[in-house]
Amino acid sequence: MAPSKRQRQAEDDLLDWFTVSYRTIYVAIALLILALIGGGYWFYRRNQQPPPLVETPAPAVVTAQLLTIEGNVKVKPVGILEWVTADKSMVLQRGDVVRTAAGSAAEIRFFDGTVVHLRPESLVTIDTGEDPQQSNRRNSALHISSGRADFQTPSKAGSSITTPTATARAGGDTNGGVNVAEAGDTDIKIYKGTDVQVETKAGQKLSLATNEGVRVDQGGKAGAKLQLPPAPVLVNPPHQAEISYIDPEKAVTLLVWRPVTAASSYHVMLDYSAHFNRPLVDRKGIKDSTVELRGLDVGRYYWRVSAADKDEVEGDFSTFSKFTVTRPSGANAGNGPPPPLFIDPLDVRSNIVQVKGRTEPGATVTVNGQRVDVQEDGSFNEFITLQEPGKQLVIIRSTGINGGVNEQKRTVIVAY
Numbered sequence: 001m002a003p004s005k006r007q008r009q010a011e012d013d014l015l016d017w018f019t020v021s022y023r024t025i026y027v028a029i030a031l032l033i034l035a036l037i038g039g040g041y042w043f044y045r046r047n048q049q050p051p052p053l054v055e056t057p058a059p060a061v062v063t064a065q066l067l068t069i070e071g072n073v074k075v076k077p078v079g080i081l082e083w084v085t086a087d088k089s090m091v092l093q094r095g096d097v098v099r100t101a102a103g104s105a106a107e108i109r110f111f112d113g114t115v116v117h118l119r120p121e122s123l124v125t126i127d128t129g130e131d132p133q134q135s136n137r138r139n140s141a142l143h144i145s146s147g148r149a150d151f152q153t154p155s156k157a158g159s160s161i162t163t164p165t166a167t168a169r170a171g172g173d174t175n176g177g178v179n180v181a182e183a184g185d186t187d188i189k190i191y192k193g194t195d196v197q198v199e200t201k202a203g204q205k206l207s208l209a210t211n212e213g214v215r216v217d218q219g220g221k222a223g224a225k226l227q228l229p230p231a232p233v234l235v236n237p238p239h240q241a242e243i244s245y246i247d248p249e250k251a252v253t254l255l256v257w258r259p260v261t262a263a264s265s266y267h268v269m270l271d272y273s274a275h276f277n278r279p280l281v282d283r284k285g286i287k288d289s290t291v292e293l294r295g296l297d298v299g300r301y302y303w304r305v306s307a308a309d310k311d312e313v314e315g316d317f318s319t320f321s322k323f324t325v326t327r328p329s330g331a332n333a334g335n336g337p338p339p340p341l342f343i344d345p346l347d348v349r350s351n352i353v354q355v356k357g358r359t360e361p362g363a364t365v366t367v368n369g370q371r372v373d374v375q376e377d378g379s380f381n382e383f384i385t386l387q388e389p390g391k392q393l394v395i396i397r398s399t400g401i402n403g404g405v406n407e408q409k410r411t412v413i414v415a416y
Contacts, residue, residue: 063126064092064110064140068352068385070275071104071120088350096126100147105277110140113154120277122147127162148179153193165220168208169197175316184218189228191316198222211315228315229307232257232266232289237323244326249295253325255303257318259289263307267314270303272370274320274385284308298399300324300369324369339363339400341408346394348412356381359398359406366397389414 066073066088073086078095086098086106098118100106106118108126118124127141141160142149153159155173162168163178163186170176174193180186188208190196196208201220208214213226236256237243245251255268268291270281280301281293302322308314339360347354355367361378364371372382386392392414397407 063094063096063128064108066090066092066106067109067115068105068107068275070106070273070277072101073104073106073118074099074101088352092126094126094128097123098126099123100277103278105275107275110159112140112157112159114140114157114159115152116142117150117275119148119150122149124149127160144178144180146180146182148177150177151175163216165201165218166216166222167199169199171195177316186216187213188216189213189226189316191228191231213313226313227262227309228313229260229262229309231316231318232260232263232305232307234303234305234318234321237321239321239323241323242326243323246327248297248325248327251294251296251325253293253296253323254290255293255305256290257305260307260315262309264310265308265312267306267308267317268303269305269317270301272299272301274302274322276302276304276320296325297364297371298325298327298369299366299371326369337400337402338404338406339398341396341398341406343396343408343410346410346412348414351386351389351414353384353386353394353412353414354381355384355394355396357396360400362401364399366399368395386412386414 066086069086069088074083075086075090075092076083076097078093083099092098092108098106098108100118100120100122102120104120108116108118110116123145125143125145127143128139139158139160141162143162145164149161151159151161151170153170153172153174158169158171160167160169161178163180164184166186166188168176168178168188170193174190174196176188176190176193176196178186178188188198190208190210190212192210194209197205198208198214199205200216200222204222206214206222206225208225211228211230213228215223215226217223234257236254243253265284266286266289267284268281268286269276269279270293271279283291300322301324302320304317304320306314306317341357341359343355343357355372358379359365359374361376363374363378365374365380366372367382367384370384372380374380384394390413392412394410394412395407396410397405399405
């Protein structure tokens with residue numbers, strides 16, 4: 001019996017050995033597999049190229065916007081080589097360039113309330129600067145390469161205007177004008193304000209106040225400080241006057257203003273638009289405080305006057321005045337049949353109304369008293385600025401070549 005027992009014990013020990021050995025092998029294989037997987041994953045991560053970083057562009061900072069556009073105005077946005085036609089829906093950023101063509105004008109309002117009026121044939125760049133009183137606050141800024149810009153700052157903001165030869169820093173509640181000639185000379189005039197700091201390219205520094213100015217030559221050297229004549233006060237026709245002539249072509253309209261003591265002559269402008277970008281009358285050197293205008297057609301007119309001293313230094317223009325020339329009611333009755341007049345639906349954008357239609361060739365068309373251009377085929381397409389918000393009446397009148405009149409009225413809602 002003993003040998004048999006020893007034999008079973010030996011067999012059991014052998015079975016246990018094989019069991020332990022197989023288990024060890026399985027564990028070793030599992031560890032090896034895990035090691036291979038881990039090594040492969042490490043190798044993959046080490047050689048994998050990181051995904052490219054996509055930079056999110058910083059949101060554009062709105063610096064200014066176009067309030068009004070008259071005629072051909074172009075904008076070249078920063079980073080873009082092509083000029084695009086200006087539109088009131090555009091927002092202007094730092095580095096954008098604005099250009100007005102001949103007979104064109106634009107009005108720009110900055111984020112701080114500063115308003116800049118660009119005159120015809122001007123080239124400017126939108127900019128921003130630091131407020132000298134508060135380093136963490138932005139100020140409106142403008143660089144004028146050529147042309148003229150008139151500016152007005154609100155009471156609690158300032159502005160910086162630079163040219164190739166000078167920099168003017170104005171505080172709040174300041175009105176002025178900056179003109180850059182083709183040769184690079186700069187004229188800086190302050191019509192209202194105090195302590196406007198001017199620094200020239202040559203390093204000169206001076207201060208300007210109300211009705212003071214300075215001329216800086218193309219080398220950056222400032223001349224003597226100039227005293228500007230004050231703006232005249234307009235007398236006749238009074239603002240919003242309606243003047244009726246039976247025959248406007250033979251009538252004489254007299255413009256009258258109060259004399260300015262320091263004035264040696266006057267500069268009179270008359271236009272269909274309050275922007276005076278395409279003046280019908282632009283006369284300098286007028287010695288009297290009156291001027292006669294002959295043959296004004298039916299329509300609405302704006303006029304203004306500035307004074308100049310004996311050295312032809314010109315001051316600020318007066319506030320414009322508006323008058324309307326009409327014919328007496330019924331004066332044209334029986335002179336001819338009314339011309340055809342077709343008006344497309346009016347397109348109202350903010351306070352700008354597009355009036356488009358057709359009448360007989362050779363007819364005269366006015367919109368709210370303002371004469372519009374009529375093409376040879378009788379078609380017309382004009383943009384009219386309405387000054388007041390709310391419900392308003394637009395009156396379109398066509399006067400035919402035989403004297404007949406056709407008038408149509410449209411009601412629009414102005415919201416801005």
